[in-house]
Amino acid sequence: MDVVEMTTKLISTPSLPGDEGRVAELVKEFLSYVGVDKVFIDSYGDVIAVVKGGGLGSVVVEGHLDTVDVGDLKQWSVKPFSGEVIEGRVYGRGAADMKGAIAAQIKALEHVKSLDVDLYYVYTVYEEIAEGVALSQTLKETLRLKPDVVITGEATSLNLGVGHRGRSVVKLSLTGKTAHASMPYEGINALEAAAQAILKVSELNKGLPTHPALGSETAVATLINCSPKVQPQIPDNCEVLVDHRLLPQTKLDDLMKLYSKLCNEVTYLKGVYCEASINKETLKTWRGVELEVVEFFPGWINNDVSMLREVLRSVKASYSNASRHYWKFSTDLVATAGAEGIPSLGLGPGDERMAHKPNEYVEVIELRKAVEIYPRMLKSLNDYVVSKAR
Template sequence: MTRSASFEGALAFAADLIRIPGLPGREADVAARVRQEMEALGLADVRIDDAGNVTGIARGRGDAPPVMVNSHLDVVAEGEHSDWEVPPFSGEVRDGCLHGRGAMDIKGPLAIQTYAAAALIGSAPGDVIVAHTVLEERGGLGMRHLLESGSVDPAAVVLGEATHGDVCIGHRGRAEVEVVIEGIAGHASVPERAINALDLLGDVLAAVRDVALERPTDPVLGEESLVATMVDVLPETRNVIPDHVVVAVDWRVLPGTEGPSLLARLRSHIHARVGTLPSGLTYEVRLATERQRTYTGLEEDVGLFSPGFLMDAEHPVVRAAARAAGRRFEGTGAATVRPWRFATDGGWSCGVHGIPTIGFAPGEERYAHSNRERLDVEEARWAFQRYPEVITAIQRALAG
C-alpha cells in the first residue's frame, strides 16, 4: 500500500533520518532509509547509483520539462554531545522545533522535498526527479557524479538548502589553496647548515593579504575573499629547523572563476614579494586535494574547489518560484530573492552544467553546523504546503 504524502509523515521521516548518523562517505544507512521511504511513497525507478546517490521519479500527468529536487544525504560531525541542549541524534520535537544534527541541514528539507514530490504523482505537469546525493559537505562529488553520468537530465533544479522561505539564486564558490614551502632541515644549533622553510612564511602571508585587497566584487554576491587559515610545519620538533611548511588558504570566489587563474594570481603576488629565491628554498601554489571514497567504494582524488553560480533574478524559473513561494513573513507578494552566504551543490548544477537552479526550503542558516541545529515545525509545514506549487510553477515556466 502506497504511503500517504502528508506533512505529519514528512516530519516523522525527518526525525527518523536525524536518528541515523551519516558523515560524508558513511551515508549507507541514511541512503537505505531514504530509498525505503521513496519506494513506500510510490516513486518510480528508485535506485542507488555507483556513487551512492538515491534517485527516484514522481511521474507527472504531462510532458512538461522535468524538475529535480535535491538535498544531500551527509551531515557534518556533531561534536561533543554534552554541548547540545537536545541530543544531536534524538530527532526530538521540543518547543515547536525539530532538533538534532541535520534538522535543517538537510534532513528536514530532504523529507519535505521527497513528500512534496510524492504528492504530485499523477498531477504535476511533468515528471519530478528526486535526487539525494552524497558528499556535499566535502565539495559535492555525489552531485558531480550524478550529472556527469547522464542518469538524470533535469530542466531545472530546486535545492533544499536552508533559505528561511526565501528563494536563493546563487553563492560564491570556494577553493582550498595550499602554498607549500620546501627548505633543508637541520639542527637548530647550527642554522647555517639548513635552509629554513619558515623564512618565506611572512612573504606568503603578506601576498595573501595583497590578493585580498584586490576585492573583485559582484553587486549581488558581494566581494571575493581569501584568508590564511592554517600553517602546518614539519618536522614538529622545536630544536629542528623545518624543511616543510604548508599554508592553507580559504578562498571564496565569484562565479566563473577557475582554479588555474586563482593559483596564477597568488603565485604572481608571492613572486613580487619574494623576488629571487635563495638556493635550496622553493615554493609551490596548488589546489588542495583529498582522496574521497563513497560508501559504495567509488574512490577519486578530488580537487577541493566548489564552483559558484548566480541566476538572473529575472529568469523565468526564478520569477515563477518566487511568485509561487510567496512571502511567509511579510504577507502577500513574491518571496524575497537573494543569494546564500555558503556554498551548495548548485555550483555543479548551474555553475558547471548550466541548469537553472534555485533554492527553496525552511530553516535558518544561522543554525547550520551548530550545536543548536533545529527546524521550526510551522515553518516546515508552510514550506511543505508551498513546495508543490513551486515545482509546478517552474515546470509551467519551462514549458512556456
Template sequence: MERLNYDEAFIDEFGNVHGVVEGHEDGAVMLNSHVDTVGYGDRDQWDHDPYAATIEDGQLYGLGASDMKCAMASMVYGGAALANLDLEPEHDVYVTGELMEEVSEGHAMKYVVEELDVDWEAVVIGEASEMDVKRGHRGRCELRIDLQGASCHASAPERGINPLYHAAEIIDRIEELNEETNDHDFLGAGTIAATNVEVDTPSNNAVPAGATIYVDRRLTIGEDEATAHAELEDAIAAAREEYGNDVDASVETLTFDRPTWRGYELESKKYYPMWLLEEDHPLVQDTYEVAETVLDSAVEIRKWTFSTSGNYTMGVAEIPTIGFGPSREEWAHAANERVDVEDVVRACDVYAGLGLEL
C-alpha cells in the same frame, strides 16, 4: 518513496538515492537535498541530545535538523503529494538525496549529471533559505602552497633553508591580498585567507625540510580558480623579493577522491565556481510565484552566504538552479541545530507546487 507511490525509487551506483514521479514531457526537474551531516562538535554546547530529534516549542532539535534533513523530508512528502494527485507534472520530478556534500559540495552531482541518462531542465536546492528564494552564491577554492627547504640542526640554522620564514612572508602577502579582491553588489566581495600551516620536520630542534600553507579562497563575480592561483603566485613572488631563489614553492588546487559507501571512486577538484541566476530568469520568477502563492506571505529573492551543490549544477553544468528550503542559515553547523516544524510541513506544499510548475 516506494511506499509513497513514487513511480520509481532507486539507489544509483554512486550511492545517491532518487525517487521519480513521471511527467508527460521529456526532461526532468531535480529536488535536491544532501543526506550527510557534519559532526555535532562540542556535546556540552547542546541543550538537547543531537541524535534524539527533540521537539520543543514547535522546533525540532538535532544534528542535521537544519542542514538538511528537514528539506529531504519536505521533498519526499512533496513528491508523494504529486505522486498521489490526479495531475501529472510536465517533466519527471526527481527527489534526490545527495552524498558527501559536507565534504565536497557538488562532488556527487558530478556523478548524477555526467553518468545518469537524464536531461535536466532545472534543479531546486533545499538548503536553508528562511523560506525565501535564493538565486546564487559565491564560489570557493581550496588550495595549498608547498614549500621546500633544507633541514639542518637548529643549533646552526645557517646551514639550512628555513621554509617557515618563506611561509611567513607569503602569509603576510595573503593578508594584504584579502583587501584587493573583487566586489559585487549582490554576491558581495571575494575573500582569501590562510587557514593552516603544516611543517615537515624531523624534530623541534631542527630547521624544517618543508612547509605547506592551506588557503581558502571565496570567489565572487569575475573570480575563478585561475584568479586564486595568480594571487598565490604573487604571494610567492613577494617571498622571493625577500629571500631570493631560496624560495622553492608551488601552488596546487586540492582534490577529493574518497570512495563512497558503495565503493564508487570519483576524483574532483576542490574548486567550486560561483553562480548567479538573473532575477528575471523564468526559474527565479516561477519559484518566487509558487512560494508566495502557496505560503500566502511575502517572499524575498536573496543569496546564500555559504556554498551549495549549485556550484556544480549551475556553476559547471549550467543547469538553471534555484534555492528554497525550510530553516535558517545560522542554524546550520551549529550547536542546538533546529528547524521550525511548521516550515517543514509548509515546504512540502511548495515543493509539490514546484514539481507541477517547473
C-alpha cells in the same frame, strides 16, 4: 508519516561524509512510501527517485545526505542525534543542513499532481567536503541526464535561493632547507615562509572583487602541515591550504595568477621555493567507489528574470514574505549552475546560520510550510520548462 517525524528519524541516523549508508537506506524507504515510479541507490551511494510525467522536460530536486560532525558535546544542550522537538523546533545535527529539507521534499511528493515534465529526486553523498561532485557524477554517469532545472533544499528560511559564491581550496607548497634548530641560519625555514604566506593571504582580502548581491570574495588559511615534525629541526616542507570564496566571474586562470604572484612575493622575502596549485583529493564513498575531486567549485547566480518572477510568485502564495536569497555558503549547485550553466535555484526550511553549529535546529512551522510550498514551485517550474520547449 508526518514531516516532523521524518525529520526526527533522519537526524537520529548519523551520516558523516563517507558513512551515509544507513541514512541513504532510510531516505530510499521514505521515497518508496510516497509512490515514486522508481527508487534506487547508485554506485556512488546517492539515492535516486524517478517520477514520470509527460516527458516534456526534466526537473531535478536535490539535497545531500551527509552532515558535519557534532564538535564539542559540552556545547550542546540537547543530544545531537535526538531529533528532539522543543517549543516548536526540531533539534539535532543536520536539522537545518539539511535533513529537515529532505523530509519536506519527500513529504511534498504526496501533494504533487501529474506534471508535463519528469521529476528526479537525487540525494547525494560527500557534499560537506566536495559539494557538487557526487551530484555531477550521478547526473552524467548514472542518469545520463542534463536537466532543464535543478532545485536544492538547502536552508533559505523559505526564501528563494538564487545564487552564491563558489569555493576553491588552494594549496601553497613551500620548500626550504632543514638545519639544526640551534643554528637556524644554516637552513631555510619553511614554517617561517608559511607564516609569511598566511599573512599575505589575509592581505589579499583588501583587494578582492565584490558583487552587489553576493558580496566580496574572501581568502583565509585554514590548515597547515609541515615536515619533518622534530622539535630541534627546522622544517623544510610546509603546505598551507587556503579557502578562497569565488565570485562567478573568477575563473581558474585568474585564481592561479593571483596565488602565483603571492608565491613569488614569499620566495623573494624568504628564499623558499613556493608553488600554488588547486588541492586535489580522493574520496571513497560508503559503497566503496572513489571520487576524484579537484577543489575548484565555481560560483553562480540565476539571472533568469521570467523564471524567478513566476517561481517567487508561486512561493508567495504560501509564504507572502518570501524574497530572493543569496547563500553565504556553497552548495551542490556549483556543479549544475556553476559548471554546466543549468538553471538552478533553491528553497529550504531552516536558517543557514544554524549550519554546523551546536544546538542546530529547524522550525516546525517552516517544515510544514515547505511541504506546502514545494508542490507550487514544481508546478511553476513545470510550466517554465514547457514554455521554453515550445
